Amino acid sequence: MAGISLPAVEPCLGKINITAPFEEHLERVRHGVEVAKLSGAKYIRIFSFFNPEGSDPAQYLDEVIARTRVMVELAKQGGITLLHENEKGVYGDSSERVKCLLPTINAPPTAGFKKLPTMSKQDSSLSTRHVQW
Template sequence: MSDAARILAEHGLKVSAIGSPIGKVFIDEDFDAHLQRAQHAVEVAHHFGARYVRIFSFFIRPDDHREEVLRRMRALAEVAEGIEYRRARGRPAPAGGPDEANRCRGGVRGRVHRPLRGH
């Protein structure tokens, strides 16, 4: 990563966001390893001076998983360390579609913001 940061700096380039697959798993799959990947994405963002990390809002099965989505989003917000997450829209829309994703976002205090454009 240091070499990449040096090369970018030599060419006057900056990193605005880190792409990640965070949240692109089914809601009932193991979360601990996923949370560690989120922590790594935050560390990479800090290393490159990026303000944002792209995340998704989890794939759900037909049951109601709102509370689990909120629990996981809160855990992600706790490891943000000054980084803002930007929720990308997946296809098909995870977490019950855009309306449910927005309701979940409203239930998370912290750093989960509106979707990135173009995703």
């Protein structure tokens, strides 16, 4: 890709309700890994599944961990690193819950919080902080 490089891709992984079927989503994970490899990106941005409205997120921790472990394994097989982004409504929308997830995923974080490269040297506001798995 002449003159263009992608540090990460975002195929909206983990942006489904934690109670939604996961099998279809796994195809999106596999596809995301392939897109990252083809584009030369080393990272995929993921989310930690939306909690049903009004529910206690703690009741879904085991399922979030299980699904995230599967995504981590598929990414590792493709040589890709996952970066978790917190978003309102997903399990990891607070630093406390992200800290809860980190030690339970089968791939410990390699760099804690990782700052992605910026899109432009002139605009450092495009950088984001992520948890790297």
